[in-house]
Amino acid sequence: MSTVTTANSGEKVWGGGDNQPLGADYGKLMMWFFILSDALTFSGFLAAYGFSRFKFIETWPLADEVFTHFPFMHGNPQPMLYVAFMTFVLIFSSVTMVLAVDAGHEMKKDKVVVYLFLTIIGGLIFVGSQAWEWKNFIKGEYGAVETKGGSLLQFVDTDGKRVALADFAATLPEYREQLERNKGKWFMEEATLPSYSVAEVQAGFKAHPNILVRTETIDANKKKTVLSRSESESRLKDASLVVEGANLTRNEYGSKLFADFFFFITGFHGFHVFSGVVINIIIFFNVLLGTYEKRKSYEMVEKVGLYWHFVDLVWVFVFTVFYLV
């Protein structure tokens, strides 16, 4: 029974001895294969995004028109800058994490504490920034109109600059009450009503001859197609809904799937960042208590570090897929 005798031979398999498969500790090996499977999960999501985008390649929203917000620069579109800031925060927190791991190898507890703390702060800033990005995405900026056939019409002036519904929609003497649970007959309610009705948008459009309709279709110059005034009028006759902001059903930016994938993929990534921060905090307190000092190995910091770097790695791909390509 050789399998039994190994326990007494002093040579522990995966217990900290020298006999380690692939030269890695059990926990670290499992972390690597967890990361592999999680990476495949994210690849599945991103590939599904790619599928839907290729399916609607001529009408997909242009990312640099969607994500244009930057703090304290309201009304002044700044594509890319905010997400670049978020990317830097995450890369930098990855750097402090790897510095913490490095300090752990040298058994310098104080340095590990400082670097882990900075990593946690970076993670929190990132999650907060993501929440702000979501807030702007959900709130929307210009508003749009959906036709009976399900395509989306946005509004521009003659220079091609976007015009918000609030800038031209008329105010008609009409009243439409929101159906709420307490007024419904039987658990009935409806989504929040938009600020303007379709009739108000149509009337406002008629009163402002300098406003044109922009469709979802991307033209040869990779810009959205702007219709002539007469085409705009005929398209607007088919309007059935006013869309403001974004939710899982429809959004003012274009293809409905765009918002769905944005919420799902960045949400799933944000959940990873959040759980990474929680794990980092646990390990941070363990370091403070001297757990790894007693264990004479900071390998736990290294394992958590692997997860944290993975979160950064996924963001690199999400950044490319959602904001650049």
Place this chain on the structure above:
Amino acid sequence: MSHAHVSNTKRIWTVFGYLSVITIVEVILGIIKPEILHNNSLLGLNLLNWIFIILTGVKAYYIVYAFMHMEGEKSALRHAVIWPLIFLVAYLLFILLVEGNYVFEVFKNSTIKWNF
């Protein structure tokens, strides 16, 4: 630990420099979108997107090899993690993107008007 660790703070900061420069280049290209790159395509993908995807790959390489310290692991572990991932992702992308493009063409060329 089977392999001895030496402090490599210098390497960490160098890699941080690489990642920052790549990100800055990506952001600048993303903002100005040079027309020569944006309007010319190679193998169905415009040159700008090729640049973005290649730069993303380079960033991923540095994060995995330097930050996650894959370069210090045994080659068996390296291959066991990286090749399944690369193979499966490449396969999945190929299948789904080709299929997505096919569905697009069906919508575009068929007599059924799906969105009006």
